[in-house]
Every structure is written in C-alpha cells, then in structure tokens.
Amino acid sequence: MTPLHIPILRHTLPNGLRVIFSPDNAVPVVTVYIVYGVGARAEEPGRTGFAHLFEHMMFQGSENAPKGAHFKLVESNGGSLNGSTHPDYTDYFELLPSNKLALGLWLEADRMRALAINPANLDNQREAVKQERRLSFDNQPYATAIVDRWPQLAFRNWQSSHSLIGSFEDLEAATVEDVSRFFKTHYAPNNAVLVVSGDIQVPQARELVETYFADIPSQPPALAPGLAEPPRTEPCSETYRDPLAKVPALVIGYPGPARRSPDYNALVMLDLLLTGGDSSRFHQNLVKGNKSVIQYAANLGWPFAGPSDYLDPGLYAMYLLYNPAFTGAQIVAQVEDQIASLWKDGLDAGELDRARTHLLAGRIQGLQSSHARASLLGRYELLDRNPDYVNTECDAFLAVTAAQIRDAARRYCVPQQRTMLDILPADPEEGK
Amino acid sequence: MDRTKPPQTPALPVYKLPPVFENSLANGLSVLLIEDRRFPMVTARLGFQAGSKYDPAPLAGSLSEAAAGLLIEGTESRTARQIAEETAAIGGSLHASSSPDHLQLAASALSENLPQLLNLVADVARRASFPEEEVELYKQNRAQELLSQRAEASFQADEKLAELLFAPHPYFRQDPTLETIEKLDRATLAGFRHRALSPNNAVLVLLGALPPRERAIELIAAEFGPWQPRELPPSPPASFPEPARSIVLVDRPGSVQADIRIGRLAVPRRDPSYFPLLVGNTILGGGASSRIFANIRERMGYAYDAHSAAYPLQDSGSFAVVTQVRNEVLALAIQALLDEMHRIGAQPVSAEELDTARNYLSGVFVIRLETQDGLASQVAAVKLLGLPLNYLEQYTTRVRAVSPEGILAAAARFMDPQPASLVVVGDASRILAPLESFGKVKVEEAK
Numbered sequence A: 001m002t003p004l005h006i007p008i009l010r011h012t013l014p015n016g017l018r019v020i021f022s023p024d025n026a027v028p029v030v031t032v033y034i035v036y037g038v039g040a041r042a043e044e045p046g047r048t049g050f051a052h053l054f055e056h057m058m059f060q061g062s063e064n065a066p067k068g069a070h071f072k073l074v075e076s077n078g079g080s081l082n083g084s085t086h087p088d089y090t091d092y093f094e095l096l097p098s099n100k101l102a103l104g105l106w107l108e109a110d111r112m113r114a115l116a117i118n119p120a121n122l123d124n125q126r127e128a129v130k131q132e133r134r135l136s137f138d139n140q141p142y143a144t145a146i147v148d149r150w151p152q153l154a155f156r157n158w159q160s161s162h163s164l165i166g167s168f169e170d171l172e173a174a175t176v177e178d179v180s181r182f183f184k185t186h187y188a189p190n191n192a193v194l195v196v197s198g199d200i201q202v203p204q205a206r207e208l209v210e211t212y213f214a215d216i217p218s219q220p221p222a223l224a225p226g227l228a229e230p231p232r233t234e235p236c237s238e239t240y241r242d243p244l245a246k247v248p249a250l251v252i253g254y255p256g257p258a259r260r261s262p263d264y265n266a267l268v269m270l271d272l273l274l275t276g277g278d279s280s281r282f283h284q285n286l287v288k289g290n291k292s293v294i295q296y297a298a299n300l301g302w303p304f305a306g307p308s309d310y311l312d313p314g315l316y317a318m319y320l321l322y323n324p325a326f327t328g329a330q331i332v333a334q335v336e337d338q339i340a341s342l343w344k345d346g347l348d349a350g351e352l353d354r355a356r357t358h359l360l361a362g363r364i365q366g367l368q369s370s371h372a373r374a375s376l377l378g379r380y381e382l383l384d385r386n387p388d389y390v391n392t393e394c395d396a397f398l399a400v401t402a403a404q405i406r407d408a409a410r411r412y413c414v415p416q417q418r419t420m421l422d423i424l425p426a427d428p429e430e431g432k
Numbered sequence B: 001m002d003r004t005k006p007p008q009t010p011a012l013p014v015y016k017l018p019p020v021f022e023n024s025l026a027n028g029l030s031v032l033l034i035e036d037r038r039f040p041m042v043t044a045r046l047g048f049q050a051g052s053k054y055d056p057a058p059l060a061g062s063l064s065e066a067a068a069g070l071l072i073e074g075t076e077s078r079t080a081r082q083i084a085e086e087t088a089a090i091g092g093s094l095h096a097s098s099s100p101d102h103l104q105l106a107a108s109a110l111s112e113n114l115p116q117l118l119n120l121v122a123d124v125a126r127r128a129s130f131p132e133e134e135v136e137l138y139k140q141n142r143a144q145e146l147l148s149q150r151a152e153a154s155f156q157a158d159e160k161l162a163e164l165l166f167a168p169h170p171y172f173r174q175d176p177t178l179e180t181i182e183k184l185d186r187a188t189l190a191g192f193r194h195r196a197l198s199p200n201n202a203v204l205v206l207l208g209a210l211p212p213r214e215r216a217i218e219l220i221a222a223e224f225g226p227w228q229p230r231e232l233p234p235s236p237p238a239s240f241p242e243p244a245r246s247i248v249l250v251d252r253p254g255s256v257q258a259d260i261r262i263g264r265l266a267v268p269r270r271d272p273s274y275f276p277l278l279v280g281n282t283i284l285g286g287g288a289s290s291r292i293f294a295n296i297r298e299r300m301g302y303a304y305d306a307h308s309a310a311y312p313l314q315d316s317g318s319f320a321v322v323t324q325v326r327n328e329v330l331a332l333a334i335q336a337l338l339d340e341m342h343r344i345g346a347q348p349v350s351a352e353e354l355d356t357a358r359n360y361l362s363g364v365f366v367i368r369l370e371t372q373d374g375l376a377s378q379v380a381a382v383k384l385l386g387l388p389l390n391y392l393e394q395y396t397t398r399v400r401a402v403s404p405e406g407i408l409a410a411a412a413r414f415m416d417p418q419p420a421s422l423v424v425v426g427d428a429s430r431i432l433a434p435l436e437s438f439g440k441v442k443v444e445e446a447k
Helices: A050-057 A069-076 A098-113 A119-138 A143-154 A168-173 A176-186 A202-213 A262-275 A281-289 A328-345 A351-366 A370-384 A389-398 A402-412 B063-070 B080-089 B111-127 B132-150 B153-166 B178-182 B186-196 B213-224 B274-285 B291-299 B327-346 B351-368 B372-384 B391-400 B404-414 B428-436
Strands: A009-012 A018-023 A029-036 A080-085 A090-097 A192-198 A236-242 A249-255 A293-300 A315-322 A419-425 B020-024 B030-035 B041-048 B093-098 B103-110 B202-208 B246-251 B257-265 B303-312 B317-326 B421-426 B441-445
Touching (some): A018 A202, A029 A098, A050 A119, A050 A176, A069 A098, A090 A370, A090 B351, A098 A192, A119 A143, A119 B257, A143 A236, A143 A249, A143 A419, A262 A351, A293 B132, A315 A328, A315 B132, B030 B372, B063 B103, B063 B186, B080 B093, B093 B111, B132 B178, B153 B246, B153 B317, B153 B421, B257 B327, B274 B351, B274 B391, B274 B404, B291 B303, B291 B317, B291 B327, B327 B404, B327 B428
Parallel strands (some): B246 B441
Antiparallel strands (some): A080 A090, A249 A419, A293 A315, B020 B030, B093 B103, B257 B421
C-alpha cells in the first residue's frame, strides 16, 4: 500500500455544488480551486475557441467585483491566480495566504453567481485571446502543427478534432448572447466541483462555503457532447512544413483505453517504462543508444492532458525532437521497435520495480503543494466522481504486472492504429 | 452578510521557517540541514561557485553548462545507465544545472534511501568522468537544441539584451553558441570538474524527513569528508559598462509579431537598492495588477504578455520590460512602455499601489516555501549568494519597509528609459520604419 493519506472531506450543497475540503496546516497557505465540467470538446462548429475565450471572460469582473478586481484583490493580498481550458474541463484557482480564504471563496462565488458579460469585455478579451494565439502558437515552432493539425489527423469526430484555441474567424463571430448562454448552461453550481485545500479549519471553511455558494441557483444539466470515434484500422501519416522550426520533430499517437480501465493502468506503467526518467527505454536506447532522438515527451492524453485528466476517446501520444540525420520514418520504426521489444523480449530484471518506485516518488513529490492536491482532488471528483483516487490510484498502477504491460503494448501501440505527424523545417537546409 | 464588498479577514498568522542547522566539514563544505517531516522524501542541493561567468572566453556560455549536463553521465565507477537506474530505484531524481553564477546539483529520493542518495550525489560531484561518447552525444544534441531555441523570438531577444547590458563582462554570454559547443572536450570538462567543484567552494542543503542530526552528519561526512579542498579560481572582475541608449532590431523574417525588451543594468540582492527596485518593479510590471499589465494588455489590448522583471545576479543584475505585440502597434506599445518607465521614476507611487505590491511579494514568498523543492532552492540560493541566513526570515520585513521615496530613487537609477537598451525581434521589412522613430536602429541578422 502506498503511504498516501491526503485528507478528503466531501460535501454537496443543495444546489448540486460538490465541495471537497483537504486540510494541511503546515504552511499558512490555502488553495481555492474550482473546476467546471465544460471544455473545448463541448464547443459547437463555428464557435471554436469558445471555452477558452470564456475562461478569459471569467476575469473581466462580476456583480460585486468590478473589472480588474479579481487580479487586484488576490495579488494585493499576496496570492496568485489563474485559469486554464482543457478538452474536458475548465479550471480556476486562487492560491492565497490562509487568512484570505474568505476572499477566494467570495470571488469565485461572485462570478459563478453573476458574471459581467458585456460587449466591451468581450471585445477586449477577443483581442487578448487573438494576441495569445499569435504569441503562444502562430509565432512558436511546432505549436501550430501540434495544436491545429495534430487533432485533425488523430480524431475523426469534430468535437475532438477542432482547434482548442480556435480560429480568428470563430472568435470574431462570438456574440454577447453566445457568451451569456454558455455561462448559464455550463457555469452552474451543479456542473462544478469546489476544492479548498491547505491551512484551513474544516468547520469554518464549510460555513464560509455555505455562506457564499448555497443560494446560487442550479441549472438544467447540459447535454454531454457526443465524442464517439470510429475505430482505427489503418495508419495515418502526414508531413508538415514548419517555417519556424529548425530541428525536425515527430508526433506519434495510438488510440487509448477507457479511463480507469485495467488497460489504462497498464498504459500508465508502459509509458513510465518507455519515457519515465533517465533510466527509461527511450532515454537509454533512443537518446543514448541510437543517438537519434534529442528530446521527447509522452503521455496518455498528450499534448493537452496526462493520465490524471485523460478522458477517452483519447490517445497515447508522444512528441520526439530528432536528429536530422534520421528520417521521421526511421524514428517511427525505432519507437515501435522499443515498444515491440517490450512484448517480444519482456522486461529487464529490476525494470518494473524501478518504474514503480519512480511512480510512487513522483506522486509524493507532486502532492506537496496545496494547489497540486486541490487540482487532482477536484478533477478526480469531476471526471471519476471519486476523489479518493488521489490516495488509491497508485495502488492500482503498482499492481500492474509485466504480463499486463506487454499485453497492452501489443494491442495498443501497433502500426495499424498509428497516427503520425512529421514536422520538418520549411527550408531543409536550416535543419542541417 | 454584505456580499457587495470583499470580506474582512483576520491577520495572517506568523510563519517561522523551520530551523536551519548549519555546520561545515573540515574540508570547507558548508552543510545546512532542515527537518521537514510532512512527506517521506529528502531533497538535496549541492551548489558551487562555478557558473558560466567563470567560463574561459573561448568556451563562454558552454563549459559550466556542459559540465552540469554531463555530471550525471558517468563517473569513475558508474556508467550513465547505472546512475540513471540507481536513481530511479531509490525513487530519486538527480540533475545538475548551471546559471550565470552557480552550478547546482538537485536531487531527491524517498527518505529511507538517504544513504544511497548521498552516495550518488557525492560520486557525480567528486568523480564525474565525462566519457568520450557521452561528451560527443551531448555536443550533438546541445547543438540541435540551440538551433531549436534560436527559432524562438524570445530566446533571441533575451540573448541580445544580455549582450547589450553586460558585455564585455562574462554575464553577457549566458548561452552557448555552436562554436563554443564544438570546442568542448573531455579533458577540458575534467579540468573544470577538478578545478571548480571542490568542497571549499560548495554548499550542501539537505531537507526533508532526515535521520537524527548526528546520523545525518555522519552520513554526509562519510561521503564528502575525504574530498580534498583546492585553491579556487578567481571571480571575473565585477566591472560593467555605463548604460547608454541603443536600439537593436534582430531580423526574423515572417514574424507575425514583434518581441520587445527594454532593459537596464541593475543590482544584486545584497545591494540596499534591491528591495526598492523589487517593489517598484512589482508596481510597474510585476503582475496582473501592475501598471504595464493594466495599460498595455487590459486597457490598450496590445499584448497578451506585458510585464517587467528584475533579475538579480551575484555581482550585478538587470531589469527589463517585456512584451510581444502585433507589428501594427509596435511604435505605440514601445512608447507606452517608455512612458511607464519614465513615470515610475518621476512621480511617487500611490499608497494603494505600494500596499498591493508589498502584500503581493510577502504572500508569494510564503507560497514558494510550500514544497521541499521550493524551500531547498531558497536556502541554497541565500547561502550561495553570501547573504545572511536570516535573509529569508527578514524578507517580508524588508519588503514592508520599502517607501515611495525609496522606489522613486531606485526607479530613477534603474528604470529611466533614457539610457536603456531596446531590443526588438521581428520582421525588419515590416517594423524597421516605426522603430526608427525612437532613434538610430542597428539591424542584425537572427543567428
């Protein structure tokens, strides 16, 4: 059994808001974390980028906290805050000195109750999002290929294949009515989970939560987007010329298993064996042995999620920056050789134990901050209806056997189900 | 309850750092132990006065960095693979990195494996062997990585600004070039390890669920005690150029936007002006309630990212405002930034702004100490920079002691835009003309 004992106290308000308290009084810091069950995969055609645009609107003021107040009140009290949009959820947090818990709750409740949606705020944030797109995507090597093109190759269903950041045309088309409707439908207490973690006394924290959130009305539940994907039967491959890239990069993905299924647990461990730390197979055999790969990242859910928020249909995907002396096809072959050797030749002595220890240590390391604990608790409540996974999922991962990993490698990471995107410098001379 | 106003809240309870036990070995290794039993982990830092500023000119920006990268790639008794596998087996991590001033090993493990962790850290620090094959692979991959970094406008901008502010002081070269990477070899790296990584040049911070103190010291002495002290290389003379207005446009054809830096030379943490500069910077552009954020991003909508930052180094420091804007608004955005830099040195900040910034810095400071990594990094930095150990305890008090007059004086010295260096990375064919309205522009090819 893993030595994890993160305290979890659950409570549901009559309006459907699910609340989790997780006290830890060592450092006078508290996190207020709220996650709404709506993300980019719930967007409608013609409204790409809407979930993210809306996330920006959440910082534009609400009934009693005027424009700018949210940032100002949190920062002037020594805290930090942010929001982020994901395929299947959108989350917000305030990290504050613990005496400011009431402030964080007041701010979140005020905008859940009555967000200030008006044309001026919308225009202003439309510009900010467009600028964010220019900065973080259009002007970055690899980013456009990964954010816009990769989902189109990897998914057939529009809900999953459209751009999460959205197109300028769709952002222009968004109206105040769209934003208001989105708010009413998705930003309701019954579509949210609130977590309060860190230096709190639970009875007082609970009283504050009741005070601020209990009378926010619930809404009829939104229809969940239809995400079903047709099965993959043949490989799909594309070359992308990136004028900003100087070194070639490859994205490879395979449709993944259902969340929390035995195969999901097996793929988490498989990924650790392949890419977890310097003793992993990719590092030892591709970066070191073949000297073909320079850097890599991989995950169930890459690039927008990891195991903690992977939701099927999704992919086990990886990104490899590679030595231009090799071709993308050679890299794919090397990657699939590594995976095949797992099921053909089996695991080395000690390899699985190392991966298990690595997993456990990483988890302990990753739960040290109140924000990290709150974010996992909130998302597990939202995605699994079971925040206890924070303490228990490691046991499921650690129980995966070598045979299960080999079996999952053989069934999931196969050429027929592979999608690959080879991102090459636009001018081939530049990569030399 | 009045929902229309932010809630009144009690004062922040006083937080004292966990006690730091300070000791040193006979060979000069400085040891700091901090007990933190919240998690069954131990975190270590082994830092050296061996950053890139000590790099010899032909290897500027590359030697210390390469040595750090290669420390864990083989010792006299372990291959890179053995180091990686042993680290994973103890639930550990082991990495080294180099900054302009310091080279630092960062390591952690499940606390039951502390002896193995110390053995690994000591082995790589004392006996790294820089195997030929690993050195060649490092050079090949670092060159590719550098090409990749150069594809990013922000990297080009940071690199150019450092050059304008610090050259000829070695702080100007904080990254390698293809040429300095190519010159690296095993003998030079081994020489660096022998010369620069010695116990009298090092600080060891150990934090977490530690064994009783005598036992911890015993374990440390066993691994690090026999390490011989050596004569230390001198620091480069701390002389820096006089600030002067210069404008450089790094041409990046096809850029859809322009990456802007306006910078000045500033001061290290130990300088009495540092805290006023820090608080002034927070008001100017240090966060989402800062002037630059409010004006450039929120009011004018020119940019997604618009901020300013102070970067203290051991012997100097810099200050810069940073933004990325679409080409059409380049001149307007630069003028707005220059105006803000001027204004903060010309008029006292308001009591509300000062209060906001002081609270912000104090609160964020506590939040950084929530994790073992955060606390270990702070303690190691204080010790390596030669600051008094009570620096962390006094941080909040010193932030709160900053006055509007202090900010005015610091801003007049370090934020005045007149002698500032201005770097823009973008498409010269589209932005040279508007940039020329600020003075003579030197156009350079992107490297």
